Amino acid sequence: MTATFTQADILTFAQWMTGDYSNWDQAIANPPLFAHIRVCIRPLPNQLSDHGIWLYSEQAYDFQIDRPYRIAVLHLVLAADRIEIENHKLNDEESFYGAARQPERLAAITAASVVKLPGCNILVDRTPTGSFVGKIEPGKKCNVHRKNQDTYLVHEFELNQTNLTTLDRGYDPETDERVWGTIAGPFEFVKQASFADEVKAI
Amino acid sequence: MTATFTQADILTFAQWMTGDYSNWDQAIANPPLFAHIRVCIRPLPNQLSDHGIWLYSEQAYDFQIDRPYRIAVLHLVLAADRIEIENHKLNDEESFYGAARQPERLAAITAASVVKLPGCNILVDRTPTGSFVGKIEPGKKCNVHRKNQDTYLVHEFELNQTNLTTLDRGYDPETDERVWGTIAGPFEFVKQASFADEVKAI
Numbered sequence: 001m002t003a004t005f006t007q008a009d010i011l012t013f014a015q016w017m018t019g020d021y022s023n024w025d026q027a028i029a030n031p032p033l034f035a036h037i038r039v040c041i042r043p044l045p046n047q048l049s050d051h052g053i054w055l056y057s058e059q060a061y062d063f064q065i066d067r068p069y070r071i072a073v074l075h076l077v078l079a080a081d082r083i084e085i086e087n088h089k090l091n092d093e094e095s096f097y098g099a100a101r102q103p104e105r106l107a108a109i110t111a112a113s114v115v116k117l118p119g120c121n122i123l124v125d126r127t128p129t130g131s132f133v134g135k136i137e138p139g140k141k142c143n144v145h146r147k148n149q150d151t152y153l154v155h156e157f158e159l160n161q162t163n164l165t166t167l168d169r170g171y172d173p174e175t176d177e178r179v180w181g182t183i184a185g186p187f188e189f190v191k192q193a194s195f196a197d198e199v200k201a202i
Numbered sequence: 203m204t205a206t207f208t209q210a211d212i213l214t215f216a217q218w219m220t221g222d223y224s225n226w227d228q229a230i231a232n233p234p235l236f237a238h239i240r241v242c243i244r245p246l247p248n249q250l251s252d253h254g255i256w257l258y259s260e261q262a263y264d265f266q267i268d269r270p271y272r273i274a275v276l277h278l279v280l281a282a283d284r285i286e287i288e289n290h291k292l293n294d295e296e297s298f299y300g301a302a303r304q305p306e307r308l309a310a311i312t313a314a315s316v317v318k319l320p321g322c323n324i325l326v327d328r329t330p331t332g333s334f335v336g337k338i339e340p341g342k343k344c345n346v347h348r349k350n351q352d353t354y355l356v357h358e359f360e361l362n363q364t365n366l367t368t369l370d371r372g373y374d375p376e377t378d379e380r381v382w383g384t385i386a387g388p389f390e391f392v393k394q395a396s397f398a399d400e401v402k403a404i
Binding site: 027028032034035036037063064069070181 | 383
């Protein structure tokens with residue numbers, strides 16, 4: 001895959017990625033191995049820079065949809081021959097819980113609200129069928145503290161207009177052994193609502 | 203562990219085992235790796251034989267608590283030097299969905315309603331701390347069809363008065379490779395309600 005990407009591709013990518021997702025079908029089909037997870041990704045109403053596209057992402061158990069366990073601010077940027085997603089931590093996360101579904105609250109996020117996470121860029125390419133695929137940059141530098149130890153995150157995803165599959169695993173930086181994750185396979189999210197129009201508007 | 207068990211032990215075991223369980227704390231502490239699972243175990247109001255104790259068990263996602271993905275009728279019996287749980291399939295399962303929390307409906311279960319599952323007995327022993335531990339009988343004969351293939355079930359549990367931990371995994375009968383299950387570890391259930399009184403009454 002040696003695609004050359006343009007600003008139009010970033011726009012398409014952002015339009016496809018934004019949405020309210022659920023893995024309900026997967027959970028029902030594979031009890032009890034998959035929690036029912038919700039992912040909601042929206043553009044920031046106030047973009048934090050004049051290049052690329054800024055998105056806000058929440059991931060939560062459906063039963064605690066207003067207490068997401070993972071929040072990220074994503075900056076989609078055009079790199080030499082691909083799209084990159086720069087991952088950012090959001091300061092004062094708790095004050096934004098639930099804002100993915102109340103996007104007017106996202107207007108409070110400014111450039112001072114976020115901190116770029118080193119080593120956690122996602123490198124995005126495109127498959128022959130048109131879907132976007134991404135994986136975390138090499139280097140084992142995206143640190144996640146879990147089970148009382150430091151691990152490095154391995155993240156992969158595939159995205160088309162309706163489906164998002166994600167796989168997250170943590171590995172021991174010394175031994176490269178897997179510390180957390182699932183052998184049941186990636187989460188398979190299906191888009192329940194699209195926010196592509198909000199991307200067009202920015 | 204070479205305990206010798208008596209009828210009194212079976213009664214204690216049944217009183218501890220019956221209950222309405224949730225792994226909420228575990229799910230909250232380990233997102234997104236554990237679904238929120240509910241287990242509800244009750245004595246059958248009409249015991250199906252004159253020895254041992256018969257229980258009914260439902261396991262369900264909390265978000266589909268009235269559509270359990272696993273139903274079992276369990277017969278606790280005294281074996282030579284231990285307790286055994288004989289696992290039974292329930293005919294016409296769907297007509298009992300939700301009956302774990304509407305126990306009057308369980309009165310419809312008769313000896314003709316159940317079929318013993320060969321190779322699926324659970325052998326129960328007791329630890330020095332008093333908790334009961336069980337594992338499926340040797341032989342790799344407890345067949346579970348999952349992911350379009352036959353697997354043999356490996357089941358383990360530990361039970362005390364308030365907590366039940368369970369581990370279920372399926373292995374390929376030819377290669378002994380794990381086909382399904384979780385590396386995140388066993389489910390850790392905490393009893394929310396006890397039905398010990400219902401056991402005493404039978």
